[in-house]
Amino acid sequence: MKVLVTGGAGYIGSHTVLSLLENNYDVIVYDNLVNSSIESIDRVEKLTGKTAAFIEGDICDKKKLSQVFQNSKIDAVIHFAALKAVGESAAIPLSYYQNNVYGSVCLLEIMQQHKVHDFIFSSSATVYGEENNVPYVETMKLGTPSSPYGASKVMVERILADLALSNNNFRGVSLRYFNPIGAHESGTIGEDPKGIPNNLLPYVAQVAVGKRDKLSIFGNDYPTKDGSCERDYLHVMDLAQGHVAALDWLNRHNEFSGVEAFNLGTGNGVSVFSIVEAFEKASGKKIPFEVSPRRAGDLAAFWANASKANKELNWQANRSLAQMMTDTWRWQLNNPNGFLI
Ligand SMILES: NC(=O)c1ccc[n+]([C@@H]2O[C@H](COP(=O)([O-])OP(=O)(O)OC[C@H]3O[C@@H](n4cnc5c(N)ncnc54)[C@H](O)[C@@H]3O)[C@@H](O)[C@H]2O)c1
Numbered sequence: 001m002k003v004l005v006t007g008g009a010g011y012i013g014s015h016t017v018l019s020l021l022e023n024n025y026d027v028i029v030y031d032n033l034v035n036s037s038i039e040s041i042d043r044v045e046k047l048t049g050k051t052a053a054f055i056e057g058d059i060c061d062k063k064k065l066s067q068v069f070q071n072s073k074i075d076a077v078i079h080f081a082a083l084k085a086v087g088e089s090a091a092i093p094l095s096y097y098q099n100n101v102y103g104s105v106c107l108l109e110i111m112q113q114h115k116v117h118d119f120i121f122s123s124s125a126t127v128y129g130e131e132n133n134v135p136y137v138e139t140m141k142l143g144t145p146s147s148p149y150g151a152s153k154v155m156v157e158r159i160l161a162d163l164a165l166s167n168n169n170f171r172g173v174s175l176r177y178f179n180p181i182g183a184h185e186s187g188t189i190g191e192d193p194k195g196i197p198n199n200l201l202p203y204v205a206q207v208a209v210g211k212r213d214k215l216s217i218f219g220n221d222y223p224t225k226d227g228s229c230e231r232d233y234l235h236v237m238d239l240a241q242g243h244v245a246a247l248d249w250l251n252r253h254n255e256f257s258g259v260e261a262f263n264l265g266t267g268n269g270v271s272v273f274s275i276v277e278a279f280e281k282a283s284g285k286k287i288p289f290e291v292s293p294r295r296a297g298d299l300a301a302f303w304a305n306a307s308k309a310n311k312e313l314n315w316q317a318n319r320s321l322a323q324m325m326t327d328t329w330r331w332q333l334n335n336p337n338g339f340l341i
Contacts, residue, residue, distance in 0.1 A: 001025055001026065001075045001076070001247075001251075002025070002026040002027075002028065002072060002073060002074050002075050002076075003020055003025050003026065003027055003028070003074070003075065003076050003077070003078060003247070004028045004030060004068065004069075004072075004074045004076075004077045004078070005017055005020070005027055005028065005029050005030070005052075005077075005078045005080065006030045006031065006059055006077065006078070006079045006080055006081035006107065007030075007031055007036075007079070007080030007081030007082065007122075008027070008029030008030070008031055008041070008052070008078075008080065009029055009031040009033060009036035009037065009038060009040050009041055009054075010031070010035060010036040010040075010080055010081075011036075011180075011190070011191040011192070011236065012080060012122065012177070012180055012236060012239060012240065013029070013031070013036075013078075013080040014036075014040040014041065014043075014044055014189050015183075015184060015189065015236045015237055015239070015240035016078065016080070016239075016240040016243045016244075017029060017041065017044050017052055018044045018047060018048055018184065018189070018240065019237070019240040019241050019243065019244050020243070020244060020247075021044065021045075021048040021050040021052060022048055023244050025244075025247070027052040027053070028052070028053040028054075028055065028068065028072060028074070029041055029052050029053065029054045029055070030055050030057050030059070030065070030068060030081070031054075031055075031056065031057075031081065032056060032057060032058040032059075032081075033056060034083075035083070035084075035194060036192070036339075037192065037338075037339035037340075038054060038056075039339040040189055040192075040339060041054055043188045043189050043339075044189060046188070047184070047186055047188060047189070053072075055068055058103075059079075059081045059099075059103035059104070059106055059107050060098070060099070060102060060103045060106050061106075062106050062109065062110055065106065065107060065110045066110050066113065066114070069110060069111070069113075069114035069116065070114070074114070074116050075116070075118065076116070076118035076119070076120070076247060076250065077107065077111060077116060077118070077119050077120070078120045078122075078243055078247075079104065079107060079119065079120065079121050079122060080122045081099075081103060081107075082099060082100045082103070082122065082152070083095065083096050083099045083100060083149070084149060085149070085198045086126075086147045086149045086150070086198065086297070087147075087198060088149075088198075089147050089148040089149035089150075089152070090147055090148060093148035096148045096149055096152050097148065097152055097155075100149070100152035100153070100155075100156065101152050101155050101156060101159075104121075104156045104159065105159065108159070108160075108163060112167065115169075117167075117169045117170050117171050117257075118171045118247075118250050119160070119170070119171065119172045119173070120172075120173045120175060120243060120246050120247065120250075121156060121157070121160060121172065121173065121174045121175065122175060122177065123153050123156070123157055123174040123175060123176045123177070123261070124150070124153045124176060124177055125176055125177065125178045125179075125232070125263070125265070125302060125304065126145045126147070126149070126150035126153055127142050127143065127145065127150065127153050127154050127157055127176060128140060128142075128143045128176075128302070129142070129143015129144040129145050129146075129150070129154075130143060130144065130145075130146065130299065131143045131144065134269070134301060134302045134303055135267065135302075135303050135304060135305040136176075136263060136302060136303070136304055136305060137263070137305040137308075138176075138261045138262065138263060138308055142154050142157060142158070146296075146297035147297055157174050157259075157261070160172045160174060160259045161259055164257065164258045164259045168257050169257060170257060170258070170259075171250055171256055171257055171258070172258070172259035172260070173246045173249070173250065173259070173260055173261075173262065174259060174260070174261040174262070175242060175243065175246060175261075175262055175264050176261055176262065176263045176264065176304075177234075177239060177264050177265075178231065178232035178233070178234055178263070178264065178265030178266070178302075178303065178304050179199075179231040179232055179233045179234065179265075180233075180234055180235075180236045180239045181199075181200075181201040181233050181234070181235070181236065181324050181328060182201075182235040182236045182237065182319070182323070182324035182325075182327045182328050183236065183327045183328055183330065183331035184236075184237060184327070184331075185237070185323075185327055185330075187327070187330035187331045187333070187334045187335075188331075188334070188335075189331070190327075190328070190331030190332070190335065190338075191236075191328075191331075192335075192338030192339050193338075196212075200231075200272065200275060201233075201275070201279075201324075201328050202328075203215055204275065204276065204279050204287055204328075205279070205328050205329065205331075205332035206332070207287050207288065207289075208279065208283050208285040208287060208329070208332065209332055209333065209336055211336070213288065214287075214288040214289055214290055215276065215287055215288070215289040215290075216289070216290055216291075216292040217272050217273070217276075217289050217290070217291050217292065218292050218293065218294055218295045218298060219291070219292075219293065219294035219295070219298070220273075220291045221294075222294075222300040222301070223300055224269075224271055224300055224301050225271060226271050226273045226274070227273075228271045228272035228273045229271065229272055229298055229299070229300060229301060230269035230270060230271045230272075230300070230301035230302075230303070231269065231270065231301075231302065231303070232265040232266055232267065232268060232269055232270070232302065232303035232304050233266070233270050233275070233321065233324060234264065234265055234266050234317040234319075234324075235317065235318075235319035235323060235324050235327070237319065238264075238316075238317040238318060238319050239264055239317075241315065242262075242264045242309065242313065242315050245309075245313040245314060245315040246262065246313060248313075248314075249312065249313050262308055262309040262312070262313060263304040263305060263306050263308065263309060264304070264306065264309055264315070264317070265303060265304025265306050265317065266303075266304070266306065266317040267303060267304055267305065267306050267307075267317075268303055269301050269302070269303040270321060274321075275325075276289060278321050278322065278324075278325045279325045279328070279329070281322070281325070282322060282325035282326045282328075282329050283325070283329045
């Protein structure tokens with residue numbers, strides 16, 4: 001079975017390509033490398049001893065996309081390609097809507113033209129917005145996220161629902177990721193943010209190797225156990241395997257058409273202070289930090305009800321918090337400059 005993976009050179013994409021190759025899928029990666037390096041795919045190939053085709057291209061380039069579908073018989077698409085920095089999305093919203101929403105529309109249009117109907121979308125817990133109570137469950141209504149990034153994910157989920165209503169052949173899966181962290185256990189692929197990391201773990205890891213002075217913890221007066229924000233962190237390899245589970249689910253359910261959403265998380269909220277403590281334990285390094293004011297738009301705490309994915313996809317986030325920390329540390333230590341060699 002041949003799978004087109006947009007954004008496959010990125011953080012979650014590269015780990016998923018590895019899992020797909022390990023499970024004997026043929027893979028074509030389509031990525032414009034705006035936030036990644038082709039080195040990630042080279043390393044995945046070395047790790048698996050298998051090859052993935054790579055095409056450098058933009059999802060907004062319909063001509064190029066169309067050629068890809070023309071040249072290969074693609075059975076399913078996993079769509080990671082997107083811009084993902086919440087703060088940046090407020091500064092340049094039009095770029096986010098162009099890339100994440102228009103780009104998805106282009107991809108879906110070309111898929112329709114070539115009669116490819118199986119589609120797995122990288123959605124996010126952010127689609128639950130501020131209105132829903134935790135733990136988040138898939139039966140809740142889509143919320144109103146505070147950032148253009150979050151709004152772009154809600155928009156694409158709505159587009160998928162409308163497409164499914166208009167086309168009985170369409171088979172969509174929205175995977176709502178909670179907070180992926182960690183790296184492949186080999187320490188050869190991992191998250192390689194360009195510039196100042198937006199996410200907690202890469203920042204903590206860069207403080208540990210001395211690239212940054214100290215961590216800012218945004219708010220210690222939230223109504224949580226220790227006052228810091230709580231998130232549902234899951235290991236990126238568990239998340240990668242969630243995509244293989246979703247493809248297997250589509251393959252098992254020939255009769256299915258429509259769109260189905262699944263939460264991919266552990267079901268536990270972990271605080272920022274707990275992350276710092278766990279990372280210090282795994283690395284043996286002290287993480288200097290300061291408490292800064294709350295950031296606009298940050299929710300106090302959210303975590304998944306992941307029982308639908310557990311039951312229907314036969315998927316579970318099995319790796320422990322300690323392993324997430326050890327694997328992040330191994331990746332950071334072995335690759336202080338990320339994929340730059
Ligand atoms: N990392 C998270 O915490 C998280 C959480 C929830 C959802 N997601 C979603 O998961 C997906 C993957 O996230 P990631 O963390 O791996 O990010 P990433 O930036 O590492 O990967 C995204 C990839 O898409 C590529 N890309 C971006 N725009 C493109 C375009 N127009 N055409 C072709 N390629 C393009 C980038 O070069 C990159 O390789 C994204 O859709 C993101 O919104 C991520």
